[in-house]
Amino acid sequence: MAPNTAHTALWPAPLASGAVDATVHVPGSKSVTNRALVLAALASEPGWLRRPLRSRDTLLMAGALRAMGVEIEETVSSSSTVAGGPNGSGEAWRVLPTGLHGPATVDVGNAGTVMRFLPPVAALADGPIRFDGDPRSYERPLHGVIDALRALGARIDDDGRGALPLTVHGGGALDGGPVSIDASSSSQFVSALLLSGPRFNQGVEVRHTGATLPSLPHIRMTVDMLRAVGAQVDTPESGGEPNVWRVTPGAVLGRDLTIEPDLSNAQPFLAAALVTGGKVLIPDWPARTTQPGDRLREIFTEMGGSCELTEYGLEFTGSGAVHGIDVDLGEVGELTPGIAAVAALADSPSTLRGVAHLRLHETDRLAALTKEINELGGDVTETADGLHIRPRALHGGIFHTYEDHRMATAGAIIGLAVDGVQIENVATTAKTLPDFPDLWTGMLGQ
Template sequence: MTERSVHPALWPAPHASGAVDATVTVPGSKSVTNRALVLAALASEPGWLRRPLRSRDTLLMAQALRAMGVGIEETVSSSSAAAGAPDVSGEAWRVIPAGLHGPVTVDVGNAGTVMRFLPPVATLADGPVHFDGDPRSYERPLHGVIDALRALGARIEDGGRGALPLTVHGAGALEGGPVRIDASASSQFVSALLLSAPRFNQGVEVRHVGSALPSMPHIRMTVEMLRAVGAQVDEPETGGEPDVWRVAPSALLGRDLTVEPDLSNAQPFLAAALVTGGRVTVRDWPERTTQPGDALRELFTAMGGSCELTPQGLTFTGSGRIHGIDADLSEVGELTPGIAAVAALADSPSTLSGVAHLRLHETDRLAALTKEINELGGDVTETADGLHIRPRPLRGGVFHTYDDHRMATAGAIIGLAVPGVEIENVGTTAKTLPDFPDMWTEMLGA
């Protein structure tokens, strides 16, 4: 982070004096960046990752792969694209696969993608790989990955916790084959196994046996990215058995991938247009994507706005009114904090459902949203699988983040309409959206 992005413990959330009118460039997708790093590290030839997200979570992933022997060279490239083609200038990472090795220690921070995607990679290393992280990471479930890897032939020491810290004793290979897991706590359990599966001797057949899987778009993203590097994947979406994914053993190709903007991180900026009755354009919004954030077009339109997708990006325009919404967010749970913030400012109640798994994210997001919005004068109640929000006049006060980046951006959204909101530890946004405070104030013309 640059020096100007370091902010005090309490950050006065900017209050909008009128309708926002701005164009925003959102950094690359964390979900795509970290999946691409894993696939490039396991490939049979070097590859390029252009416009990767540089944030705490992605730097932890790159640092971990380097520790296990993968070469990752950071460069700045200039565009050589033909007229009319996308501009791919900017930062680029060249990933050079190598024999994975231990002993090493990996710091996962509080990144779900790092703590879940890398233990399967570590089974392919020659030697032990120890995983540790932030205190909150010890509370996040890993049992689905740990139990599955053991069933596939891995040796893992976790003290019986089903969570961090743990050590994977890599043997240079993993037999693989069929495995049954309950991934209802996190779709990342499935993605973790699929990403490394082409390197397993038998590939893998993952059969989910629990209740409904959350965040299915993230699994579809994993499958599409695997296919893009040459993997053979059978999935329910293409006629396979329900809740079964099969990946055949194969070599992976090195690719030249340009990372899409992180559409979930575009949420607060689109929300600004809705809250202020203004207009915000997010550059380079893809016409087609597996990112869950693409659902914002439909969700925020239902809450009172309109959008237009052009070659320049997505332009979202607020109507000056915010409507409540009844929405099943099971596939797009990460959008819940921002939607809850907007719903607290609406003209009618909202019910957000299908997101019980958010209690196991960076923090218990349902409890945190309820507490923080209510302490500003709101009326939010938890349900079994979500939130019921009755709009009330809100007042200023401290909005705590619990080291959760999406709590920080939710508080900033409320601050647009409510004077005197102060965000505690806004710096936690560096997890996936570096320099958010500066981007936010620049959007407002401050």
């Protein structure tokens, strides 16, 4: 078989000629878009998503829901109430929840949100729904969702793998009720059950039994979005038991939702300001958000920058110096590749902790970062739950991405300061950040 040239092509990462000074419109949040699609599909009335992200992961989610019987109409409006977003002048999706049914086959690609959020939805469908995806998707943990759904009354065939491929035999309804899971490997196990919980006959009570729970902000995002569509949710933060979330059964309302910019995808552009001692404005940065990427304001300030949240968005300015950091990233693990890239260019060592679960992401991100930075002359060692990074003078070379979008953007950050870095398969950034190469060269004025 001939190699896929998109996967083997090398992209010369642009070297910054000086301090960047740019405004970068970051497309909408993948995490918000895909949660909003699921909730709209489960609603009792039509809903709108304004400025949705159009990327591989979100198009996979929309395609999967369409396969299960949901109508999603895509429109582009020049109306001032919708226009001006970064994702195609005022794009909007109208979701018509016309009833879930099989038989259907769902392609999850390598999207964690699709492979984990949709089996509970499929349990509510009439008929069998088969889930399949990229080879890497077979290696990603899914047992938390599969075991929980079985305990709640669903019938699932996975040949005992606890992973893809699998078939959910939907019965049109699900009893629901209390269930215990270990979500140590992914907070998406909790979110998956909560999102469909209002439609279960008894709702759902999810009890996390593991020792750790990564990415709590993503669970808070799920809870906030559930409440916005009329669901009643009890959480540990609202006075409930620790590690227990309860969703009361009830109708899900259709809403008109404008999607926030993806703050985690703003990371490479903020890093560019930090690394080059420049300035970048990210328009429409929300004053209040559950997105993990909001932590970048604090982390990158500690690493040598400064930021100001204005009526236009977030203005981030580098000082010309990049400092190392000792930080627990357990709640914001997806930021690790970009922080590691900046740390490799810093003036002092860094320790990134609390991210053992990254070994189970799109790739083993800890092993991948260690190998790729070290092959450029770096000094990175893996720890039990993270990375220790000692800055060294780096040199050019090929930066492999393992079909992982955040590895590609991490390599681009290093390439700003190191001549001759070539990113293998930069096209993988389309998973969550379409047109990244154009956005990147545009920021640099190239």
